[in-house]
Amino acid sequence: LQRAPCRYADLHPLWQSELSVSGGTRQSPINIQWRDSVYDPHLKPLKIHYDPTTCLYIWNNGYSFQVEFDDSADKSVIMGGPLENHYRLKQFHFHWGAINEWGSEHMVDSKVYPAELHLVHWNPVTSTSFEEAIMENNGLVVIGVFLKLGAHHAGLQKLVDALPAVKHKDTIVEFDVFDPSCLMPSCPDYWTYDGSLTTPPLTESVTWIIKKTPIEVDQNQLEEFRMLLFTSAGEEEKRMVDNFRPLQPLMNRTVRSSFR
Numbered sequence: 392l393q394r395a396p397c398r399y400a401d402l403h404p405l406w407q408s409e410l411s412v413s414g415g416t417r418q419s420p421i422n423i424q425w426r427d428s429v430y431d432p433h434l435k436p437l438k439i440h441y442d443p444t445t446c447l448y449i450w451n452n453g454y455s456f457q458v459e460f461d462d463s464a465d466k467s468v469i470m471g472g473p474l475e476n477h478y479r480l481k482q483f484h485f486h487w488g489a490i491n492e493w494g495s496e497h498m499v500d501s502k503v504y505p506a507e508l509h510l511v512h513w514n515p516v517t518s519t520s521f522e523e524a525i526m527e528n529n530g531l532v533v534i535g536v537f538l539k540l541g542a543h544h545a546g547l548q549k550l551v552d553a554l555p556a557v558k559h560k561d562t563i564v565e566f567d568v569f570d571p572s573c574l575m576p577s578c579p580d581y582w583t584y585d586g587s588l589t590t591p592p593l594t595e596s597v598t599w600i601i602k603k604t605p606i607e608v609d610q611n612q613l614e615e616f617r618m619l620l621f622t623s624a625g626e627e628e629k630r631m632v633d634n635f636r637p638l639q640p641l642m643n644r645t646v647r648s649s650f651r
């Protein structure tokens with residue numbers, strides 16, 4: 392299946408500078424080839440403890456909609472998996488396509504999903520803030536969850552209902568209690584590899600944890616994502632779709648799996 396037209400550079404000013412980091416050796420996203428991934432028996436189960444009251448607000452940042460969390464304490468944290476210590480949840484956001492045939496950033500054996508959720512965490516042991524952590528070698532952990540077309544997702548609907556309030560770039564709406572654990576598939580299996588942010592500054596500071604099993608969302612929920620705009624109020628409207636980065640070379644990396 393043809394990948395979406397790579398309209399990446401014209402998508403958004405922030406990305407017009409889209410050049411893979413000069414000399415980048417661990418860029419994201421990648422195509423995860425199941426047969427090349429290596430089962431690592433030392434990988435522990437991922438432990439997730441999110442406190443729903445740390446949820447602050449939703450906003451449209453001009454390339455996705457993002458839910459921000461209070462990361463001033465170790466209240467919403469992940470640990471275990473490939474991680475040496477705990478990481479704090481800072482925000483989550485999504486990437487999606489104009490149609491169901493594409494939209495995810497990562498692929499599995501060249502299979503594309505209509506959307507992908509990213510839960511962004513930072514290392515409070517080696518950094519004093521998120522902004523500092525994005526420049527650290529293993530400063531960030533992003534959990535990627537694929538979305539596939541299927542049953543209505545009740546947990547996601549609470550998010551979807553708030554989207555009309557953040558239709559335009561730089562709009563924000565309070566979102567007080569939400570537990571992002573409801574967006575996690577029950578299957579514990581994941582792949583993990585060393586990568587980067589998929590938007591500028593594209594820093595190579597991310598330990599990626601990609602869940603093997605997608606969550607199901609229905610057509611109406613995907614279409615609500617596609618009603619968002621890249622543009623601010625008063626500007627000529629540009630629908631917020633195809634906000635994913637093209638695949639990057641694997642280079643000298645091995646993807647490890649937590650499952651046989």
Ligand SMILES: C[C@@H](CNC(=O)c1ccc(S(N)(=O)=O)cc1)Cn1ccc2ccccc21
Pocket residue numbers: 509511522525533587588589590591592
């Ligand atoms: C980190 C940026 C903001 N970007 C992110 O926080 C971020 C988080 C996760 C992903 S993803 N899709 O990989 O999960 C992508 C971006 C701010 N920022 C701080 C310094 C800075 C310099 C230039 C541009 C932006 C800058």
Ligand SMILES: [Zn+2]
Pocket residue numbers: 484485486509589
């Ligand atoms: Zn992302």
